[in-house]
Amino acid sequence: MQHRYERVYVETERHRISGFLxxxxxxxxxxxxxxxxxxxxDFISLTDCTVELIGREGPGTAxxxxxxxxxxxxxxxxxGEGGLRPIDLTMLCLAxxxxxxxAIVDEPVVATxxxxxxxxxxxxxxxxxxxxDPQSETLSTFVLASVSGVLGAIAVGRLDQALLLYPVYYAxxxxxxxxxxxxxxxxxxxxxxxxxxx
Numbered sequence: 001m002q003h004r005y006e007r008v009y010v011e012t013e014r015h016r017i018s019g020f021l022x023x024x025x026x027x028x029x030x031x032x033x034x035x036x037x038x039x040x041x042d043f044i045s046l047t048d049c050t051v052e053l054i055g056r057e058g059p060g061t062a063x064x065x066x067x068x069x070x071x072x073x074x075x076x077x078x079x080g081e082g083g084l085r086p087i088d089l090t091m092l093c094l095a096x097x098x099x100x101x102x103a104i105v106d107e108p109v110v111a112t113x114x115x116x117x118x119x120x121x122x123x124x125x126x127x128x129x130x131x132x133d134p135q136s137e138t139l140s141t142f143v144l145a146s147v148s149g150v151l152g153a154i155a156v157g158r159l160d161q162a163l164l165l166y167p168v169y170y171a172x173x174x175x176x177x178x179x180x181x182x183x184x185x186x187x188x189x190x191x192x193x194x195x196x197x198x
Contacts, residue, residue, distance in 0.1 A: 007079035008032055008046065012072040018079075019066065026132070032078045037072065043067040067187055088125065095121040097163030109162045116169045123173050127180060134184035143176035146171050 002025040021044065021191050024030045035044055047066050048072035050105025105111045112122045148153030156163045 005047075006032065006117065009075075009077045009079060010044070010046070010068055010073055011054070011075040012068070013074060015053060016052040016060070017046065017049055017066065018060075019049030019063075021046055031133070032076055036076055038072065042068065043069055044073070073154060091121045091125055094118075109165065112165045116166060120169070120173060123177060126177065130177065130180055131184050134138060134181045137177075137181050139178060139181045139185070142174045142181060144179055145174035 003022050003066065004025050006023055008019065010023045021032060021035065023032075023035075035041065047065050049063045049066045050119075051063060051066065095118040098114045098121065101114035102111045102118070105114065107187040126137075137192040149167045149169070152167030153164055153171060156167065
């Protein structure tokens with residue numbers, strides 16, 4: 001099984017602890033909340049830790065390993081990865097160009113195509129996180145958005161490319177994302193589907 005290391009911040013009533021939690025790369029127990037909600041674990045093991053006493057000034061103490069009792073944890077937060085990867089920055093720039101194109105073009109169909117491209121890039125940026133953590137997205141939102149796109153296309157009442165372009169895209173884009181969420185949730189174990197995300 002492949003593992004990853006996630007930096008976490010944990011507080012008890014008396015201590016602040018920052019360290020690395022070893023998690024499976026994906027699937028069952030791949031989130032901090034899975035460890036916190038696991039009934040078969042009394043302690044959470046952290047490595048490369050800094051422990052500070054709450055209410056005391058000064059630097060904390062460094063420890064290679066520490067086991068923290070689950071019942072004493074009052075706060076647990078994963079440190080995010082943060083930052084922009086080059087692909088994220090490239091896609092954001094392309095989306096920005098799509099919005100600029102929409103603003104300067106006088107032809108409605110071309111302007112709508114620019115909007116579709118910008119929005120599709122935004123959806124594309126959501127896909128990796130959605131696949132990795134499908135519980136972080138609300139399935140009903142994307143299902144209802146897709147249905148509204150279908151209803152918008154039906155409301156046009158005729159085959160007019162200029163009027164159908166955006167509602168058809170909206171139905172398809174949100175429908176694809178809803179399918180990704182549903183599929184990813186079906187692959188996750190039952191306990192991961194019912195546990196609240198921390």
